[in-house]
Amino acid sequence: MSVAELLEGRRICVCGGSGGVGKTTTAAAIAIGMAAAGARVAVVTIDPARRLADAFGLSELGNEPALVSRELFAAAGIEMQGELWAMMLDPKRTFDDLVGRLAPTAQARDEVLSNRIYREISNAVAGTQEYTAIAKLHQLHEDGGFDLIVLDTPPSRNALDFLDAPDRLTQFFEGRALQVFLRPTGLAGRVVGRGGGLIFSLLGRVTGVDVLGDVSNFLRAFGGMIDGFRDRARRVNELLRDPATTFLLVTSPEREPVDEAIFFWRKLREASMPYGGTIVNRVHHDYAGDEDPSTIADELSGTLGKELAGRVADNFRDYHVLARRDAGNIERLANTLDERRMLLVPQFDEDVHDLAGLRRMHGFLFASGDERRRMLDDVVA
Amino acid sequence: MHGLLSKRLIFVCGKGGVGKSTVAAALGLAAARRAKRTILVEVARQERMAQAFAEGGEGSGAKRRFAPRELAAGLYTLSMDPEEALHEYLADQLPFRRLADGLASSRMFQYFAAAVPGMPELVTMGKVWDLAQLQPRTGSRERYDLVIVDAPATGHGVGLLRTPKTFANIARVGPVAHQSRMIHTFITDPVRTGVLAVTQAEEMPVSETLALQGELRGQLGIELDSVIVNALYPRRFDEREAEQLRHAFADARQPRAHAALRAALSEHVRAARQRDFVALLRERSGLDAVELPYVFEAQLELPALSGLADLVEQAL
Numbered sequence: 069m070s071v072a073e074l075l076e077g078r079r080i081c082v083c084g085g086s087g088g089v090g091k092t093t094t095a096a097a098i099a100i101g102m103a104a105a106g107a108r109v110a111v112v113t114i115d116p117a118r119r120l121a122d123a124f125g126l127s128e129l130g131n132e133p134a135l136v137s138r139e140l141f142a143a144a145g146i147e148m149q150g151e152l153w154a155m156m157l158d159p160k161r162t163f164d165d166l167v168g169r170l171a172p173t174a175q176a177r178d179e180v181l182s183n184r185i186y187r188e189i190s191n192a193v194a195g196t197q198e199y200t201a202i203a204k205l206h207q208l209h210e211d212g213g214f215d216l217i218v219l220d221t222p223p224s225r226n227a228l229d230f231l232d233a234p235d236r237l238t239q240f241f242e243g244r245a246l247q248v249f250l251r252p253t254g255l256a257g258r259v260v261g262r263g264g265g266l267i268f269s270l271l272g273r274v275t276g277v278d279v280l281g282d283v284s285n286f287l288r289a290f291g292g293m294i295d296g297f298r299d300r301a302r303r304v305n306e307l308l309r310d311p312a313t314t315f316l317l318v319t320s321p322e323r324e325p326v327d328e329a330i331f332f333w334r335k336l337r338e339a340s341m342p343y344g345g346t347i348v349n350r351v352h353h354d355y356a357g358d359e360d361p362s363t364i365a366d367e368l369s370g371t372l373g374k375e376l377a378g379r380v381a382d383n384f385r386d387y388h389v390l391a392r393r394d395a396g397n398i399e400r401l402a403n404t405l406d407e408r409r410m411l412l413v414p415q416f417d418e419d420v421h422d423l424a425g426l427r428r429m430h431g432f433l434f435a436s437g438d439e440r441r442r443m444l445d446d447v448v449a
Numbered sequence: 450m451h452g453l454l455s456k457r458l459i460f461v462c463g464k465g466g467v468g469k470s471t472v473a474a475a476l477g478l479a480a481a482r483r484a485k486r487t488i489l490v491e492v493a494r495q496e497r498m499a500q501a502f503a504e505g506g507e508g509s510g511a512k513r514r515f516a517p518r519e520l521a522a523g524l525y526t527l528s529m530d531p532e533e534a535l536h537e538y539l540a541d542q543l544p545f546r547r548l549a550d551g552l553a554s555s556r557m558f559q560y561f562a563a564a565v566p567g568m569p570e571l572v573t574m575g576k577v578w579d580l581a582q583l584q585p586r587t588g589s590r591e592r593y594d595l596v597i598v599d600a601p602a603t604g605h606g607v608g609l610l611r612t613p614k615t616f617a618n619i620a621r622v623g624p625v626a627h628q629s630r631m632i633h634t635f636i637t638d639p640v641r642t643g644v645l646a647v648t649q650a651e652e653m654p655v656s657e658t659l660a661l662q663g664e665l666r667g668q669l670g671i672e673l674d675s676v677i678v679n680a681l682y683p684r685r686f687d688e689r690e691a692e693q694l695r696h697a698f699a700d701a702r703q704p705r706a707h708a709a710l711r712a713a714l715s716e717h718v719r720a721a722r723q724r725d726f727v728a729l730l731r732e733r734s735g736l737d738a739v740e741l742p743y744v745f746e747a748q749l750e751l752p753a754l755s756g757l758a759d760l761v762e763q764a765l
Contacts (some may be wrong), residue, residue, distance in 0.1 A: 087465015087602045088654070185619055323748060325466070356706030364709040371697045379685050380694070383716055384709040386745035391518035415720050 069408055071098055071316075072105065072435040074345040078314045080209060080307070081218045081344065084230065085318040086328040090349040094318045094413075095220035096120055096154075097429040102428075103152035104141070107215040110153040110208055114201060114222045120154070123423050130155035133212065146430070147262060153214070162200040165207075165258070170296035175199040176289065185286040197222045198233035206304045231339055234301040314344030317354035319401070321351050321394035330404050347433070348398060352415050354391040361388040414444060450675040450739060450764045454480055456638065456643040458581040458596045459674075460610065463647035464657045467600035470677040471749060471757065472597040472647045472741070474520075479765060481523035485594040488517055488525040490577055492601055492609070525593070527580075531569035534576040537587040555721065570612040571629070578632045581641070607664050610644075614669065636671070643674040648730070650678050650723035655730050664733055676736050677761075678727055680743040682720040686737035691717050704751060705738060739764040 075081055075098070083095045092113050099111035110133045113120060121129045124136045133153035141148040164181060171177035180186050201222060208217050221230050307313060315336055319329040329346060336343050365374075365381035372380065402410060413432050416425070435443060452475035453459065461473040471491060474693040517525040539549035579585050581596045600606040613632040636642045644665060648658040658676060665671040686694065691714065698710040730737050741748035741760055744753045 088467060092653075320466070355705065355712070359705070361709070364705055367703065367706050368697070368709065371700070372693060376686075376690055376693065376717045380709055383685055383713045387712040387716070389747060391747050396747065417715050 069345070069411065070436055071101060071345075071347075071411065074316065074409060074411075075102060075216065075314065077268075078312055078344070079214075079216055080205065080310070080313040081216060082205075082221060082308075082313065082315045083219065083254075083318050084221045084315055084332055086325045089318050089320040089325050091318045092220045093426065093429065094118060094316075094349065094433075095218050095345055096123075097426050097433055098316070099154075099216075099218040100141070100146065100426055101430045101434045102216050103150040104146050105434075106149040108151045108153075108213070109216045109218065110155065110212060110214045110217045111220070111221045112155055112157060112201070112204060112208070114157050114197065116434055121156070123426060124152075124154050126154065129154055131158040131161045132157060133208070140423065146423075146426050146427055150215070157197070157201055157204055159197045159200040162204050164198060166200075166203050166300075167293065170291040170293040170300070176292050179289040180286075181291070183286050183289055184278045186289075196237050198230045201230075202233055202304050202308070203300070206300065206307055209307060231335060231341065234304045234308075308341055309339075311342060314342050317346040317348060317405075318349065320349050321397045323393075323397055326397045326401055329401065333405055342407075345411065346401065346405055347411045347413060348401070348412045349414045350415040351392045351398070352387060352391040354388070354395055356384065356388045356391070361385045412440075450504075450645075450761075453643050453645070453674055454483060454485060454765055456579065456595070457641050458598070459643040459645055460598045460600050460606070460636075461645050461647060462600045462606040462661060463602070464654045467647050467649045467654050469602075469647045469743075470599050471754065472645075472677050472679060472761070473597050475741075475754055475757040475761045476645070477597050478521060478526045478755060479762040480595050480597070481521060482758070482762060483765075486523050486525075486592070487595045487597060488593045489520070490580065490596060490598045491526065491528045492573060492599060500668065512644055517591065525591075529573050529576065531572045533573045534587075535568070538572060538575055541586045553748055567612055567615060570609050571616050574609065574613050574632050574636070575628065578635055581635070582671065585682075597754060607661065607668070610665070610671070611668060637720065639672065639674075642671075644671055646673050646676040648676060648678055649680050650726040650730070655726050658730065659733050664737075673734070673736060674740060675764075676730065676734060676738045677741060678730065679741045681714055681723055681727070681740050682743050684720050686713065688719050 081095075082096065083091050083098070085091050095113065099109045103109040112133075113129065121127070126134055127139045128134065133155040134291065136152045136154055138148045142153075167180050167186075168177055171180065171448055198221075201219065205217060205219050208214060285318075315332075317329045317332055319325040333346075334344060361384045362381050364384050365377045368377035369381055398410075411433060413429060416428065432440060432443060459476070461469050461476065463469045470491070477487050477489045515527075515530045515537075517520065517527045520526050536549065536553045540546055543549045543552065575597060576587065576600055579587050580593060584590075585592065600609060613629040613636070617626050617629035617633055620629065646658050646661055648654040648694055662673050665673065694710055694713050694717070698707065698714060701707040701710055725740055727740065730736075739761070741757055746753055746758070
């Protein structure tokens with residue numbers, strides 16, 4: 069199966085997986101392939117993908133999608149029939165924009181944007197990246213007019229951070245705690261009854277009274293936007309579960325990324341989010357099979373001399389260990405996930421970091437199974 | 450990395466997938482060998498190290514107690530649990546244990562804790578700081594000479610280190626502000642706290658390491674103590690030999706010989722590229738990068754980890 073088949077009829081493709089497995093590169097190669105085939109595609113990256121910007125001939129990737137020049141692809145031998153737009157997420161600006169959209173009045177907006185607590189949390193706190201990534205996805209989906217949006221998810225160790233992001237932030241904004249602060253005598257009284265006073269005094273003691281004052285000011289300023297945030301989170305949740313959305317898992321064939329991919333896949337199932345397929349990058353192809361790779365030394369000692377042939381054999385044996393490791397982990401993946409929806413990309417000699425590299429990878433992702441097997445010999449051997 | 454072990458707290462940072470946990474464990478082993486009672490704190494609840502040390506079997510599934518476990522002689526591990534750490538903190542802050550239990554189980558408090566973004570990060574930093582004190586106040590109150598934190602991937606790692614400062618700014622007065630300021634002072638004091646970057650000799654990890662160096666310096670005034678470049682391929686062949694291999698490769702008819710030569714050339718190219726990136730990293734960061742070799746094993750087991758610890762120890 070090729071990526072084009074995996075993505076048929078989809079409007080959103082979320083690339084998930086653990087860090088360091090080539091997620092950003094894969095997302096870019098997928099976006100290029102779909103755009104080349106005629107779609108209007110936006111790729112949203114999270115990493116400080118300096119070299120992706122370079123590869124796309126953009127001085128930098130901004131918080132709004134920019135069109136990548138068609139000539140650039142032509143020069144790299146890719147005929148671009150559609151359009152490729154690229155952007156890099158700026159969580160702070162995305163958050164500010166969201167506040168701007170949801171604030172009932174300009175005054176309410178300014179009050180929030182200038183609030184000290186808002187400024188600290190929108191900037192600093194881990195988790196805003198996940199939330200704003202999804203918020204941006206939603207906005208591009210609603211207003212962007214794209215056929216397909218490819219989202220590179222934040223480098224998160226825990227897949228749940230990403231899937232839970234809308235819910236967690238809604239909990240914060242719609243939160244019952246917030247209601248407590250907004251109407252301390254109302255709901256607070258009902259929730260905690262006569263213990264309320266004690267709880268408040270303990271909270272004050274632990275956190276500092278000032279925090280409560282500041283938080284309640286912040287939440288009051290946010291008050292008018294709660295419905296907007298709640299409504300948005302609901303729609304974002306729907307969007308993530310929409311049949312036109314798909315999650316592609318990206319992994320390397322090492323144990324831990326594979327464990328995380330399987331974990332992510334289970335979570336997708338539990339959350340009824342659509343699974344599209346898995347891309348396994350950097351696979352060491354097994355050449356030696358069951359034969360002992362060391363015996364190659366004898367075969368080569370004629371041409372290379374005994375000593376050099378011995379080192380080639382050492383290298384081959386080390387390589388073979390990795391090939392075997394990869395095969396084992398891939399088998400484990402295949403036993404859990406749908407094997408037909410698994411795509412293996414070989415370990416290239418050089419890292420993929422420019423258009424030529426992206427093209428090579430794109431060629432692999434968009435080939436049929438047979439073509440891929442043929443290409444494996446060209447690319448790797 | 451000279452003098453690193455004289456610190457009380459070391460954060461191990463870096464991009465995902467570069468081998469942070471492995472390096473943190475190797476450093477922990479090296480420290481324990483030097484008679485430092487060391488605790489390795491895993492922040493992302495992975496419990497990977499317990500697997501590497503083959504303790505308790507793989508994926509036993511049961512929720513572990515929030516308590517240190519001994520991995521090797523003098524080396525302990527703790528998997529961070531922010532909820533438990535918060536509970537411990539409350540127990541320490543409030544005059545009666547029952548008040549803490551009551552508060553932690555109060556629905557309103559749970560709403561509050563969930564409502565404040567960054568709370569898990571703050572209590573994590575608080576717990577780590579407490580462990581690094583001469584007389585810890587929370588949990589088992591065991592004393593350690595050195596705390597090593599296996600920090601989350603770069604972006605979140607900086608966020609974690611910045612959290613105390615953020616809270617000190619938000620709260621201004623009161624216990625949280627006071628304690629946040631104390632933690633911030635501790636982690637920005639190079640005598641007591643060290644920060645180690647782990648990377649690989651590839652473009653993305655190297656540029657992320659340089660970005661990490663800039664962010665730590667710019668936002669927190671923290672200087673990296675050292676950078677460790679993990680998973681370097683050996684240089685098995687010199688240029689002359691590589692040329693020989695290329696000729697042999699062009700002439701090779703037999704598929705296995707072809708594949709073996711191909712693999713040799715491939716590694717030669719990768720190893721050379723890696724050296725370029727190490728040189729670039731040294732030049733741009735101004736740091737002396739410590740090199741660790743690629744471990745050609747299907748799974749990193751204790752002997753290999755111990756070998757890495759030897760190398761880390763030599764660099765200390």
